[in-house]
Amino acid sequence: MDIAMWFRDRFLKLCQCIGANFVTAHRIFKTRQSRTSSCNPRVLSVCYPQNLAALALIGTGLCVIFLDYQSQIWRKALPADFLHTFGWMNSLGNSAWLLIASGVLCLVILSQDARDYGLRLKMAISSAFIYSAFLFYTVAASGLLVILIKWPLGRARPKLFDALGAFHFDPLIFKAAYSSFPSGHATTVGATVVALALIFPTWRWFIAACGFWVALSRVIWGAHYPSDAFTGVLLGATFSYYSAHVMARRRIGFRLSQDGRIHRLLGVSSAHQCWHALRNAVKKRKPDQTKHSASAKNFVTQQPEPLQSGNYNAR
Template identity: 30%
Template sequence: MTSRGYAVDLIMLVGQSLARLLRTPSHSRRSIAARRGARHMLLVSAVLAAVIVILMVAVDAFEIGLMPPRGTPSLWPLKIVNDFGKSTYVLWALLALMVAVAVLLPRLAGASRAVMIGIGTRVQYVFLAVLVPVLAGEVLKGAIGRGRPFVGGAANPFNFSAFSWSEAYASLPSGHAITAFALAAAVSALFPRLRLLMFLYAITIGVCRLVLLAHHPSDVVAGALLGIIGALAVRYWFAARRLAFTIRPDGTIEPLPGPSWERVKRVARDAFAP
């Protein structure tokens, strides 16, 4: 393939991917899924909102008083683990995967191209499932303006400076928790067998944020709530357009069967063949 032909093919494939994502919803059961999803989200939101209030009133100040002082040298392993929940790193990694898929697609044809498009759609879903709640979280952080633990010198969970848009007053919700729980929910939606592993990862990130005195417990729960709801909302968007997911008659959203590992290896050989 000539360089000009490759470039044109690449642009056309990227355009087609965006068109599929933005097209009008076509799944006949999307309204059933929307109602089912709304009920579940309202229930989960109500329960966790009550938990957040209880944590603010009864737990936050006590919990952060138990944590080791900020900057304790022995906490360096937690700082390394903590970075695995940083939105910048997670989103750049997912973006790199999407770019890799886009670069390889024009080298493939037929069944191999179809498999790679399926892989790209799933990576695109995970990227957006993390990006959407992360962006929403940044807006909420600045608007709410909750002080981080010990900002102002005291373990005061009610230290607020609304619309301050400063790092010191960006505690609620936890950005790392949003990222980790959104990633866990998105990957679990595609690969249910990984659910336990992914949520162990997310909980570990949440615990790190508490021990490092970056957040109150209620911040982490709020971040988890926003991350999960955001990932599920993006999942509905994809399912309504028959992308990566399907909708059962009862409104349950399930992942479409993905390619086998043998098929993926075959596609990789085709993509890197001279």
């Protein structure tokens, strides 16, 4: 019974800590609204909505005319080993593992009581929360957006290519076999690539190369047409860029330069110092965790001491 009460108290304290930290984070985001008036709201010219719409029309149209039909012919001629390899790569575009990893990390950070932490450790924890929450939001929100687009459009998937061809649409049918355009996995790839490229700018080209092959795997695996993958990547990348732009105007995790480029607010040297602070904190907690686990074990296995005899007056 005492153990159950101990777990109950710990759970309630954890929920209170998460709620208090969440309210604080929300209040900080709201108070940063005043910084948007003094910040340059300019975006890159290529990222203007009309320019992105033109890019989507041209790119999607070229894919439909020159690639969609032909891709189903040369895909069938590929060796079986290719399909097996790209099938494994195809699973990397699933948003579930990204959402679980970033969501759990956010909850772990929110459960920390950082009032007694040092300045560098507080900066590391706050930065980790900002970037993990940013990744969670962009992947989740862009995934919901693409669902609202693809299901009403009703484009037939490549598995129906032999029966219906590459350009068959059946709007408002709301079936999984008719939800090909745009690709949800490719949307996740586009949102993730832009988010990670902004968080880790020195790795941006490697991240983009990995994202290219993951998005292409949807075509080789036979789940989507090239136009589906292209539009999905563009949709996810656009959503992630404008989400980062909103944060950069408030100087939360990112900042804007004079030409409209988005840069990570945490510098290289500060990022290294935060990493060392986190690593040192983890190393210091390991002996404490061992001591606490040993004391908890002794608490569980400890036998109750017998009552000592004494003279009691019966009433």
